[in-house]
Amino acid sequence: MKRIVFFIILSFFTKFLTAQNIKQDIAEIKAQFKWINNQKDFQSVYFENDEFTDQIPSEGCELSVFYKNDTIYKIIQKDAVSYAVFTTEFYLKNNHVIFVYRKEENFRISPDDESDIKFKTKYEERVYFKN
Numbered sequence: 001m002k003r004i005v006f007f008i009i010l011s012f013f014t015k016f017l018t019a020q021n022i023k024q025d026i027a028e029i030k031a032q033f034k035w036i037n038n039q040k041d042f043q044s045v046y047f048e049n050d051e052f053t054d055q056i057p058s059e060g061c062e063l064s065v066f067y068k069n070d071t072i073y074k075i076i077q078k079d080a081v082s083y084a085v086f087t088t089e090f091y092l093k094n095n096h097v098i099f100v101y102r103k104e105e106n107f108r109i110s111p112d113d114e115s116d117i118k119f120k121t122k123y124e125e126r127v128y129f130k131n
Contacts, residue, residue: 025130029098033091036073042066071095083107084122096131 047063066074075090084106091099104123109116 026128029091029128032093033099036066036091039066039068039073042068042073085119094131096129098129098131100127100129101125102127 043066045065045067047065048060061077061079063078064076065072066076072092072095074092077088077090079086084104087101087103087105089101090097091101102123102125103121105119106122107120108118
């Protein structure tokens with residue numbers, strides 16, 4: 001009986017310590033994310049449609065790469081279809097992906113005014129990577 005109680009308590013503390021490590025890892029990734037987004041001196045290069053893919057969505061696509069001193073820090077890919085825009089942002093540290101943010105925004109065009117486009121976020125996903 002004592003062994004069972006010991007293993008239950010040990011299991012609880014192991015999970016607690018793992019959760020603490022995960023929170024610390026995510027905090028470090030969030031700090032890098034903020035640092036990347038606050039940079040004003042990144043250079044960028046922009047690609048459209050068949051400049052970077054053979055599978056072009058119905059309304060087109062684009063890719064933006066942000067870098068400094070030959071190091072890539074952020075990549076944004078946007079794919080547009082007839083009803084939505086899909087955006088994927090990749091954040092890198094030491095040439096490894098550390099964070100991916102994905103979003104689907106559906107849009108509605110006003111029948112009275114085609115320039116009146118309303119976007120609504122339908123889906124968001126955040127994925128953290130520890131390398």
